[in-house]
Amino acid sequence: MSQEKLSEFVASAAKEFDVPGVAVGVLVDGREIHASAGVTSVDNPLPVDDKTLFHLASVTKTFTATALMRLVSEGRVDLDAPVRRYVPELGLADEDAAARITVLNLLNHTSGLDWNLIDTGEGDGSLAGFVAKMSELQMIAAPGARASYSQAGYNLAGRIVENVTGLSFEKAMTSLVLEPAGLENTFFDLDEVFVRRFAAGHNRDQDGTLRPARPWRAWPAGERGNNPGGGVVSSVGDLLRWARFHLGTGEGVLPAEALRRMKEPTVELRGSTLGDAFGIGWFLREVDGVRTIGHGGSGNGQFAELLIVPERDFAVVSLANAGPEGYPFNQDVVRWALAHYLDVAEEDPEPVPFDEVRAREVAGRYENDAMNLDLATDGTRLTLGVGIKPEIRQASDADMPPDHAPAETGFLPGDGAEYVITEGGLKGQRGFFTRDAGGKVTGVDLAGRLFTRARTAS
Structure with a gap:
């Protein structure tokens, strides 16, 4: 492939994604x-x-x-x-x-x-x-x-x-x-x-x-x-x-x-x-x-x-x-x-049709030391949003990257342990859910990082 073909693709993609410089x-x-x-x-x-x-x-x-x-x-x-x-x-x-x-x-x-x-x-x-x-x-x-x-x-x-x-x-x-x-x-x-x-x-x-x-x-x-x-x-x-x-x-x-x-x-x-x-x-x-x-x-x-x-x-x-x-x-x-x-x-995997039972099972907030990951469902789809913890933003003078808005997410074929994000800035990202010995979902992996399920107020 020629220099010209690569240059054409790069320029076109930069314009499509609205990136100032690449x-x-x-x-x-x-x-x-x-x-x-x-x-x-x-x-x-x-x-x-x-x-x-x-x-x-x-x-x-x-x-x-x-x-x-x-x-x-x-x-x-x-x-x-x-x-x-x-x-x-x-x-x-x-x-x-x-x-x-x-x-x-x-x-x-x-x-x-x-x-x-x-x-x-x-x-x-x-x-x-x-x-x-x-x-x-x-x-x-x-x-x-x-x-x-x-x-x-x-x-x-x-x-x-x-x-x-x-x-x-x-x-x-x-x-x-x-x-x-x-x-x-x-x-x-x-x-x-x-x-x-x-x-x-x-x-x-x-x-x-x-x-x-x-x-x-x-x-x-x-x-x-x-x-x-x-x-x-x-x-x-x-x-x-x-x-x-x-x-x-x-x-x-x-x-x-x-x-x-x-x-x-x-x-x-x-x-x-x-x-x-x-x-x-x-x-x-x-x-x-x-x-x-x-x-x-x-x-x-x-x-x-x-x-x-x-x-x-x-x-x-x-x-x-x-x-x-x-x-x-x-x-x-x-x-x-x-x-x-x-x-x-390379092709993204295709999710299975929406499963409300599985979606409600995994819905909730998950966290690591710096970020929150929120899975939510309205009964028709599952969404995943991730962002820096608000208290960290408030305590910092730095201009931090924006959060990722909730994006549609689907379960992959199998036992429902794996998922793929199908839209937004994280489109194509895959991950999986961790369960304890009793089968309860306790964590979710995204971008190689474990987010553990946040404790809910009693």
Whole structure:
């Protein structure tokens, strides 16, 4: 497929989803194809190109995991060792969990730690400060019992990097990964970002007007303590170089065996759009019979998606600077690229007809430490809405992303444990319901995260 075809599709999709600026890159047959459209900001517009910097948010986890694997390959870290071997200062509300969590538990999201809500208070928001406050974080499962996506777990992994190397996380990442991998346009330091061309995130007001998101990198990635889980900033060009790194030999950073191990399943995921399993730092997913690895990220009005097909030496990167439309834009780009370059088709599953009994059974509020998820039914359909807890919005000076309005949701064939969202900004997202021994619905998974059923007032 030609540069022209990709550019036409990207421009058309950006217009359809009303995203101010987008950048896309494809690695196919050993060559790179780039396509960009739109502007960096609606207030201060500059053309987006393949060097324009975007906040990658959770795609950062692939970098942090790679740094840990380098330390593992050098014999400085043991994946199966308890985290306290490297972070002896770790304290959690559950002392047994604090002693048992391993390095691998952090990297494959089986630590049992809730998502991330930790306020480090006054100071520089450092990783040391983050870890010092981790006793306030809830445990949602015993270590190793199940997968649940945890930003806090990756931030704790970053503290391992600091303690083992004796460097700040950012300096350690530069020497362990960024420089040896040749990533000259990838940064954690905002002073480096703001002297280059960068995309501003955008959120939509209630009347539909797009406005630049402020602060630029905010909630939860605004503080240094969140850099390991979501702080990196990069461009399409550098992300394709990152894909080449993981498709290749590791370029002297990682031995081939370590690269291979990162792509192997460590824990299965059920009913998740993100993947069928976690590897180490990667979501593993089979699409139309083809194995893929990848990771996405969502920041304050910015969305990123990286998907790699190792057996075909293929990768696609999509970056967008508006929320929530940036997410479906990226998904459309990935699907189009898979179909047009590899003849690989991905289709959303079809829900079964509405079941009122099941809908009333699951209806209610579910929550994690930062967000509420509301399932509701009027007797004719089931809807799912998700948003940041109001008390968190009220207590913060940051301009946070808007909530996702209730969207129609359907049960998937089977026992009614799995579902798919069929409209809105989260269209296509899948998840499942957790039941206790008595069969009562106690939780719901969305985007790899467990939301537990909120207690009702007696």
